[in-house]
Amino acid sequence: MLPKILDEKILPMISQARITNDLKHVKEQLPIWMVDRLSKKRNITEDESSEMVVTILEVFSKMWILSLKYQLTHVLGFFVTYVFNQYRNRFRKSEIPESGELYLQLWNYEAPANEEDPIEDSINSLCMNLEKLPSFTALVLSLQFDLPMKQNLKQLLLWKLKENQMDPNLFFEECEGRRSEHRQMINRLSSMITRYTRKLYETTDPNRRIWYGKQKKIWMLRRSRALGRSFFSEREIAKWLGITRKAVRNHLSQGKHELRKVGKDLLHYA
Incomplete structure (x- = not known):
């Protein structure tokens, strides 16, 4: 079973990593926190939890760069969204079609993405x-x-x-x-x-x-x-x-x- 990490602990950790650019500690803790949030919404097994931690670690560098676009007040929502996206891609691909970056941009509260923009394109x-x-x-x-x-x-x-x-x-x-x-x-x-x-x-x-x-x-x-x-x-x-x-x-x-x-x-x- 994965250890529990509180929200109050993870946010200062992210903030510090942004300042120092030292990702070692946050890379150890953040994937566990993300998968814990996933498990609260989805009935996933321990094997799936472990696999999701590995999945997040594999894409951590890309995910971290994307997260820098978000203010600290919104970044936890971004990480939760990201882990849900990865989970669906891995385990539920046949149920819900995903659209990659657009899906993540939907949680960008400063400039949310929309697929439909009938006047701008023309x-x-x-x-x-x-x-x-x-x-x-x-x-x-x-x-x-x-x-x-x-x-x-x-x-x-x-x-x-x-x-x-x-x-x-x-x-x-x-x-x-x-x-x-x-x-x-x-x-x-x-x-x-x-x-x-x-x-x-x-x-x-x-x-x-x-x-x-x-x-x-x-x-x-x-x-x-x-x-x-x-x-x-x-x-x-x-x-x-x-x-x-x-x-x-x-x-x-x-x-x-x-x-x-x-x-x-x-x-x-x-």
Whole structure:
């Protein structure tokens, strides 16, 4: 039977090892502590416990380097997650598919990972195709969906604002306020997706996994809808640019049509 090591003892040991870079003592104690935490959640045999200690020792160097990304307040959670990951890889590979580093990143509370990010992956290629559109059409699309603008579009926007006696500072303050609110909302929704992704990895109960999966899909749908909301409405764009709402709709229709032809649909907006 493995000896018991208290949490109060292991954390100062980790802290000291980080300072001195002397891993001898922590390498002896940490794997035992990790497997003890594993045994409290999983009904594992003594042979499996011993095998898991050996497994952790085999990957200790890699694990330690990964752990340095985490603050001391979160690092124990990282080590627990790591041992669960190793256990599943070794004994339950057929039950739960793992995704390596992504699984560990799900417990990075500073920047948790998400598999789904429907807008970030396509934003660069989308902007490249915007350059092929007429400038005014590209500007209208950029305003409705808050797409990054090249210098020529920024200059066109400033010219239209001044032409219509609109205060550019007021416009950009409005943009920043909306972006801040939107980021906060997306972060909240993303955190819920991450939460249920973690729960899916943690549980092996089929009914709970089904329920967690449904909850994750609900939050993914909510985030998808949030990403699909217009940044500026047709009415607001018409006001800023000094054109009619019908003209705004025409530019949006033309722009979306051209983007679809090259396979760069504006996600689910159109």
